[in-house]
Amino acid sequence: MKLSISDKNKRLVIIVFSGLLIALSLNFFLIPGNIFGAGANGIAQLLSAIFYDLFHIKIGTGYLIMLINIPIGILGWYKVGRSFTYYSVLTVASSSLFTVILPVHQLSTNPLMAALFGGVISGIGVGLALKFGFSTGGMDIIALVLAKTTGKTVGSLMLSTNMIIILTAGFYFSWESALYTIISNYAMSRVVDDIHTSHQKLTAFIVTKEADLVVGALQKSLIRGITVIDSKGAFSNEESKVLMLVITRYELYNLKMTISDVDPNAFMNLVNTADIEGNFLNSDQQELLRKGQSTK
Known part of the structure; x- marks a missing residue:
């Protein structure tokens, strides 16, 4: 970034x-x-x-x-x-x-x-x-x-x-x-x-009308899976998307800066995550993906 x-x-x-x-x-x-x-x-x-x-x-x-x-x-x-x-x-x-x-x-x-x-x-x-x-x-x-x-x-x-x-x-x-x-x-x-507690994990919920741009920017700065959910504002009645991803606190600064650069109007909610199950890449696996290598 x-x-x-x-x-x-x-x-x-x-x-x-x-x-x-x-x-x-x-x-x-x-x-x-x-x-x-x-x-x-x-x-x-x-x-x-x-x-x-x-x-x-x-x-x-x-x-x-x-x-x-x-x-x-x-x-x-x-x-x-x-x-x-x-x-x-x-x-x-x-x-x-x-x-x-x-x-x-x-x-x-x-x-x-x-x-x-x-x-x-x-x-x-x-x-x-x-x-x-x-x-x-x-x-x-x-x-x-x-x-x-x-x-x-x-x-x-x-x-x-x-x-x-x-x-x-x-x-x-x-x-x-x-x-x-x-x-x-x-x-x-x-x-x-x-x-600074880099070991702690957060779940970020990002409400945006520029989902494609935000997803593209996030995929360049963070190697994390992103779930896209259709949403609709109850007050404005406008269509939007909710992006959900789990990060470490060490990655929080990059996430905030990326969202701010791409969509300053996006709404972001951060929730402390007690535990996770499934494939959550560590730093070594992320580095392998950046180099185009398999994490297996």
């Missing part, structure tokens, strides 16, 4: 805002409180602290964040999508830049407050990026790759992949630091799941 100028500008605003939130979380709460963030950010913090303690070499966390995300970005390019990875790399660059520019300043001497606020603020940054179709890099990309194949929540997978950071913080620094890191990561994962 080709993004409009306004949509690209909206994504750029989210990129800058997400990067700023992550940098604020690191420099104002986590780093001064000796609490470690999630994923690549936490690994960058650990490496920065270890390099300084062992070799007296001070390497900024922002520089390490960018370095760690290079191989992860390559993984995302091939496994998640080029557009997704492109905007994710921009978000990594944004967060790295703000982390380098902003001073490290302790806003709270209470480690519990620092852990909670650091986790919540970074969770908002990560969740917003995912909601708009990209990520903040690092473990976000790895978690999304795993979420598409396991069906588990992005937040829970991110939490499980951060265990190595927690254990390293406990052994190398202190177990109190590790405990506060757990609290911070848990707060972040809950916020991420509240904002």
